[in-house]
Amino acid sequence: MKIYASVALASALFLTACAGSSQTGSQTTATASVHNYQCESGATIAATYPTSNTATVEYQGNSYDMDIAVSASGARYVGDKLEWWTKGSGAGSEGLLLQHMADGTSGDTIESCTKH
Template structure:
């Protein structure tokens, strides 16, 4: 009986530590950019899976002064929530993009 109780306690503890994470292949948000492109982004742990210009990029969190910033595969995605973000090219060796940032917003495409 003690073994079953111990096993039940261990199972309960393991299950309570689980969290729900959105599947990285399903976008959490679709944002329309000022350049006419679309960004689809999903989050899983410290990753952002960003589809931009029909190419999927896996990005990791990076240091930011404010908001959440993700970098990887030559791009930087910087957002302050799910409603707006900027995307920019991140050249090799750079930590923060110094190039043009494209603003992307949730909702209908810009006219």
């Protein structure tokens, strides 16, 4: 009888450990690194990419959440009537902040920036 009790206890502990590890895994989130850009106007833009399909752009004290959009080249994100379009990677890569028009096209350039 002691053997059955030991096996039951070991099984219960094993199942509890498995349940605990799956909860821990679901709470894990990726940390997005900050990409800093210096703009020709003197302003700065800090962009993070929480997922492969989203960007958060910090500009003039405001935060804009954007979703990936179709682009001919580079990476383009759209949200809050703005577009964030980057080309290249690493220091010296380009970033443009543009108005996003209701018809889905790019509007006027707000900022032209370089990653540092």
